[in-house]
Amino acid sequence: MTLRIYNTLTRQKEPFVPVEPGKVKMYTCGPTVYKPAHIGHMVGPVIFDTVRRYFEYLGYEVIWVLNITDVDDKLIARAREENTTVRELAERNTADYLECLRALGVEGIRYMPRATDHIPDMIRLIEGLLAKGHAYVANGDVYFDVTSDPDYGKLCHRDPEQMAAGARIEVSEKKRHPGDFALWKSAKAGEPAWDSPWGPGRPGWHIECSAMSMRYLGETLDIHGGGIDLQFPHHENELAQSESFTGKPFVRYWMHNGLLKFGQTKMAGSLGNVVNVRDLLQRYPGQTLRFFLLSTHYRSPIEFSEERLDALHKSLSAFYRFFDRYQRITGESFYGLQAPRRRREVHISNGPFAQDVLRLRQRFLDALDDDFNTQGAMGVLFELLTALNRYADEHRLEDPDHRQPTSTAVFRQATLVLRELTLVLGLFMTPPAVPAITSDKIVSELVQLLLDIRNECRKQKQYALADLIRSRLKDLGIVVEDRPGGSTWRLES
RNA sequence: GGCCCCUUAGCCAAGCGGCCUAAGGCAGCGGUUUGCAAAACCGCCAUUCCCGGGUUCGAAUCCCGGAGGGGCCUCCA
DSSP, X not given: OOOEEEETTTTEEEEOOOSSTTEEEEEEOOOBTTSOOBTHHHHHHHHHHHHHHHHHHTTOEEEEEEOBBOOSHHHHHHHHHTTSOHHHHHHHHHHHHHHHHHHTTOOOOOBOOBGGGGHHHHHHHHHHHHHTTSEEEETTEEEEOGGGOTTTTTTTTOOHHHHHHTOOSOOOTTOSSTTOEEEEEEOOTTSOOBOOTTOSEEEOHHHHHHHHHHHHHOSSEEEEEEEGGGIIIIIHHHHHHHHXXXXXXXXEEEEEEOOEEETTEEOOTXXXXXXXXXXXXXXXXXXXXXXXXXXXXXXXXXXXXXXXXXXXXXXXXHHHHHHHHHHHHHSSOGGGOOOOSSOOOOOOOSSHHHHHHXXXXXXXXXXXXXXXXXXXXXXXXXXXXXXXXXXXXXXTTTOTTTOOHHHHHHHHHHHHHHHHHHHHHTOSOSXXXXXXXXXXXXXXXHHHHHHHHHXXXXXXXXXXXXHHHHHHHHHTTEEEEEETTEEEEEEOO
């Protein structure tokens, strides 16, 4: 099976064929940094990071651009409220955004251009649009003329006249058509402004993405991503101005992710129902949040709820317990496993177990091939986990007196497949943060001392005392587990 | 008002015309294991996919109608 992607433009799943063989040029719309990042801002980045990882796994070089909008009305207003500069406000919130991305395992953004660094590019674009008759100047503003583009409306699948009819857009008398949008806005007093052929001002919102994507990725992108709320007007406008300027297709595959909901409605800065990522990270590891965002197909809306996060957190702990188990059996860390980074045929030993593992691997890859079905893929991950645990049980791998080197080797190879697949999703990249007390020398030695005493009791069949020790440790949040290889302890999760 | 999308077990969620008497997770219930636990494993948990029609040899999957929910039409990831 080959990778197929749902394209908003055609409303169909299409086989992926890049513009340039071996390369994927991907542009995604980043945030307007006027406030700290909320969890809804993370949906796109986590999804497109996974898309990026999968493309790389398939052997493509991915050039991913994510822009930062660091000048607009909201930034100006907010900076005024906070009595600071637009620049300082933008810097602060950009730093917060980047920190959140890192916590959720989002990596590999090649370019992160800021709008304010590309004003000349935008001016050039606007001049070109004026020269070609796609734009007009009105009182220091420049507007895109939607009637000049016969394709206008093709992304949102709407007829511009129809839209204009029921429009609630404030009709500026400067605009010729209600659907026309600003490419350049003349500056009011006290606003950040740049010189331009039309006088001092600042760019309209949509033009930055056209200018910056062209700058870093060329005139035709493979993938353009963003939240479905950007489909119109933002992406429609980007599309119109880009294609009007270049005369070439702007984007091969438009990918739009569903929105994060809070209760019945979407989470949005404008509605004020946001949950800051930074706050959330106090209570949940970034890994759990990433897992949450991948637990639904990317085009579906996903409802935020702590109950759900708790349930997912719990289901994730089964993986962490397995990683510990893997270490007890093989003596090596799961996180250090050198799994293949490229998709290719894999061979394990013969036998039904190995066959099962390879079948599961195939199902996992089939799911991702089908428009990045991460939830389908994660379901397979759980089945693989069960298969691995079953194998370890059946072959008594935890019992040093019984385990066979050959079965341990098979187990290791099969676990390597799990490692390979989790890396594709960007899961379990690094060991989870452990509470400081767990790694405290005195604490761990004291607990070990109690376990030694307890095991002495067990040998002498003094179970009452042994159970008392276990129960008192439990009260302290320490769970004791007896295994063939010895007793272990962990903090209750 | 216009355009679009969604509706699967107590909850979350895959499924894209036959392998579906429908993955996976959470919760629940039995069991194996264990001195007892924990963990792990095994089994049970939707004859049915919002409702009503239709197409088809065959539909959760396609078409029509209805009900409910959501998104966009204005800044928004």
